[in-house]
Amino acid sequence: MTDNKTYERLYEKTIPSVVSIYVTPNDASRPTRMGAGSGFVYDNDGSGGHVVTNHHVTGGADEVELRFSDGDWRTGHVVGRDSGTDLAVVAVTDLPTYAKPLSVATDAPKPGQEVAALGNPMGLDGTITTGIVSGTNRSLPTGNGFTIPDTVQTDAAINPGNSGGPLLTLNGEVVGVNRARQGDGIGFAISGAIVSRIVPTLIESGSYRHPFLKISTVDVSPIVAEANGLSEPRGILVVDVRLGPASGALIGCEATRTLRGREIPVGGDVIVGLDEKEVRSHEELMRHLLIETQPGEQIEVELVRDGRKLTEQVVLGERPKAKGNGRIGITVE
Template identity: 75%
Template sequence: MNKEKTYEQLYSDAIPSVVSVYVTPRNVAGRARSGAGSGFVYDREGHIVTNHHVVSGSDEVELRFSEGDWRTGRVVGRDVDTDLAVVRVTDLPEYANPLPMTANEPKPGQRVAALGNPMGLDGTITTGIVSGTNRSLPTGNGFAIPDTVQTDAAINPGNSGGPLVTLDGEVVGVNRARQGDNIGFAISAAIAERVVPDLVDDGFYRHPYLKVSTLDVSPLVAEANGLTETGGVLVVDVRLGPASGALVGCEAVRVLRGREIPIGGDVIVGVDDRPVRSHEELMRYLITETQPGEVVEVELVRNGRRTTEPVTLGERPKDSGRGGVSVAVE
C-alpha cells in the first residue's frame, strides 16, 4: 500500500504543472478589462485545462508557469455548460508535466489541495477535505453542472480553472467557485474527462438533451401526486421534439399546504437499468454516459404503473436558455 505524500511533497511535485492565466479581453466600449485565473497541464501536446469563464471573450491568453516562463496560449475549445475550456501552447516547458485525472470517485473526508493563482498570488496551495460529492452547481445560463465536488479547501477569485488534487497528485476536480466560508466547488474529474477530449479534438462538446424539466420527488411532491414512495424525478414539462415524445409532463397543479405542486407527469425512476433517485443522478448519467442520438431506456411510473419507454436523446441547443433537464422550483 502506497503511503500518501505530505502536502509539502505534493506541492513540490504538482506546482510545475499549474499555470497562471492572464486575460485582457475587450468590452463593447473598447476598453481593456484584465482578468486572471488558473489552469493546469492536461497533456504533453501543450493543452491546458481552465474554466470557460476565465477565458470568456478571448481567443488568446498569457500563461505564466511556476519557474517564471511566459507563453501565449490559444483557446482551442470551450463549453459554457460545464464551464470548461482548453488553451494550447506550442512550446510547453519541459518541467510542466501533465497532471493525471483520478479514476476513482472522490470520497467525503478525503484530503485534497487546491492549487492556483488566487488574488493574483502565483503558486498557492490551500488544503482541506472533500466535503461532499454529486452537487449541482448553477451556471447562470439555465442549466446546472452536475457531479461537482464540494470542498472546504479555500477557493478564491483567481483559483478558478486550477486543479483540486489528492495527496497522490491526481486531479479530482477543476476549481470553479466559492459560495461561502469553507464552501468551494470543483467540476469533477469524471465530467472533465468526458468533455475535455472533445474540446481538444473538436473545440466544443455536444450535450445530450432529454428536453424535459424535472422536480425531485420529495414527500410533498409524492403526496400531491398520490405516490407511495419518494425518490425519482417528476417530469414537469416536455419540450417539443423527437428526443422527448415518449415522456408525459404535468398538466395541472395542486395546492398542498399552501404550495403549488405540479401533478400528473411521468416519474423517472431509472435510465438504462440504473436507478434515478434525484435530478443530480439523472444529469450525471446523461453527461458522463450518453451522447446525442443515442436511445436510452427510461424506466418510469405513469398513472401508478411502472413502464419503460425508449427515448432518443437530442443535442442541447447552444442558446436555449432554460431547458434540457432542469430543476423546477418547488
C-alpha cells in the same frame, strides 16, 4: 492528520504543472489586463500541449497569457470551450519542459478524503490551500438555465483566481477543476470524470454536444410525492415536455394541487431509472446523461405512470444554447 511534509511534497511535485492565466480583452480601449485565473497542464508532447481551465476564465478571448511556476510566460490559444460544464482548453506550442501533465482521476473521491487546491487566488501565484472532500455529485448552476452535475464539494479555500486550477489528492491526481463561487467555507470543483469526458472532445473539435431529454423536472420530495399520490419520495417528476424527437414518449404535468400553501405540479411521469440504473435524484439523472450518453442515442427510461411501472425508449436530442425558463425549483434536462 496529514503532516506538513506530505503537503510540501505534493506542492513540489505538482506546482510546475499549475499555471496562472491572464486574459487580455480584445477591445483596445479597455485595460490591458482584465482578468486572472488558473489552469493546469493536461498533456505535453515535449514541445507543445494543452492547459485545462474554466470557460469563464477565458471568456470570449482567443488568446491568453500563461505564467508558469518558474516565472516563464507563454501565449496560449483557446482551442475549445464548453459553457455547459464551464471548461476550456488552451493550446501552448512551447510548454516549458518542467511542466508535466497531471493525471486526471475518473473515479469520484470519497467524502472525508484530504485534498489540496492549487492556483492563483486574488492574483497570488502558486498558492496551495488544503481541506477535505465535503461531498460529491453536487449540482452547480451555470447561468444558462442548466446545471453542472457531479461536482465535488470541498472546504479547501477556493477564491476568485483559483478558478480553473486543480483540486488534487495527496498523490497528485486531479479530482476536480476548481470553480470559485461566493460562499462561506464551501468550494466546488468540476469532477475528473467530467474532465475526462469533455476535454478530449474540446481538443479534437473545439466544442461539446450535450445530450438533452427535452423535459423540465422537479425532484420527488415528500410533499411532491404526497400531492401525486406516490407511495414514497423517490425519482424525478416530469413537469413539462418540449416538442421534439426526444420528448414524445414522456408525459408532463397538466395540473397543479395546492398542498400546505404550496402549488405542486401533478400528473406527470416519474422517472426512476435510466438504462437499468436507478435514478433517485436530479443529480443522478444529469450525471448519467452527461457521462454515459450522447445526442442521437436511444436510452431506456424506467418510469411510473398512473401507478404503473413501465419502460419507454427515448431518443436523446441536443441541448440548445438557451437561458433558463425562470421557474423556481424546476430543472431543465
